[in-house]
Amino acid sequence: MKILTLIPARMGSSRFPGKPMATILGKPMIGHVYEGVAKSSISTLTAVATCDQEIFNYIKSIGGHAVMTSSIHERASDRCAESLLILEKANNTYYDIVVMVQGDEPMTHPNMIVEAVQPILNNSDIQVTNLLGKIKDLAEFEDRNCIKVVCDKNLDAMYFSREPIPSQSKAKKIPMFKQVCVIAFRRDYLLKYTLLPPTTLEVIESIDMMRVLEHGMKVRMVPTLYETYAVDTPLDLLKVERLMKKMDA
Numbered sequence: 001m002k003i004l005t006l007i008p009a010r011m012g013s014s015r016f017p018g019k020p021m022a023t024i025l026g027k028p029m030i031g032h033v034y035e036g037v038a039k040s041s042i043s044t045l046t047a048v049a050t051c052d053q054e055i056f057n058y059i060k061s062i063g064g065h066a067v068m069t070s071s072i073h074e075r076a077s078d079r080c081a082e083s084l085l086i087l088e089k090a091n092n093t094y095y096d097i098v099v100m101v102q103g104d105e106p107m108t109h110p111n112m113i114v115e116a117v118q119p120i121l122n123n124s125d126i127q128v129t130n131l132l133g134k135i136k137d138l139a140e141f142e143d144r145n146c147i148k149v150v151c152d153k154n155l156d157a158m159y160f161s162r163e164p165i166p167s168q169s170k171a172k173k174i175p176m177f178k179q180v181c182v183i184a185f186r187r188d189y190l191l192k193y194t195l196l197p198p199t200t201l202e203v204i205e206s207i208d209m210m211r212v213l214e215h216g217m218k219v220r221m222v223p224t225l226y227e228t229y230a231v232d233t234p235l236d237l238l239k240v241e242r243l244m245k246k247m248d249a
Contacts, residue, residue, distance in 0.1 A: 009103030102181035
């Protein structure tokens with residue numbers, strides 16, 4: 001199977017404008033994401049999907065692949081769907097699986113792409129997977145920028161929220177989990193997803209995967225072996241930089 005890994009990124013983040021080009025250890029964050037993801041042994045092609053010329057030019061300057069997309073997309077997955085069709089036409093190639101890695105996940109390890117894709121390769125019924133991480137402390141659990149998720153006994157997602165779920169006041173020993181934004185789609189499922197109308201809870205929570213759940217479909221959550229933190233604010237940037245510095249030491 002041919003696997004396309006896409007990194008959607010844009011400069012207009014409401015919480016942290018210009019975030020993809022913010023520097024971590026002397027390099028733009030989007031560079032860390034691209035270079036880490038591009039090392040994946042399972043990906044056929046890795047590319048950044050963006051509507052911003054600055055990001056496009058930077059990725060090209062480091063010898064990477066980038067795609068210019070429309071600026072109208074509200075959801076990263078919709079931007080990836082457009083990029084998929086652009087790249088298939090340009091490369092005369094059909095990609096079987098599309099892996100979306102958010103451009104604010106600079107700690108993404110190449111093996112996380114394998115983790116996300118493997119269940120799809122093993123089970124023809126699974127259409128979309130999403131990596132699952134453990135929440136380590138109450139501060140992260142209460143952080144609205146951290147997307148919490150609760151799962152059923154099959155590890156299919158039941159709900160995603162920026163609010164603290166499940167209720168810790170009633171079940172203090174229940175494990176807390178977060179969405180890690182490495183998401184794998186079967187090609188045709190991604191294109192089907194983009195044709196579905198946005199849903200009420202998707203808009204309220206501002207989470208792509210709620211569109212899947214509200215239309216009555218499943219998202220298989222896949223526990224990751226790797227500890228990662230997304231960058232949503234300048235304070236997150238400093239935290240991630242400290243962690244990455246320790247990793248490099």
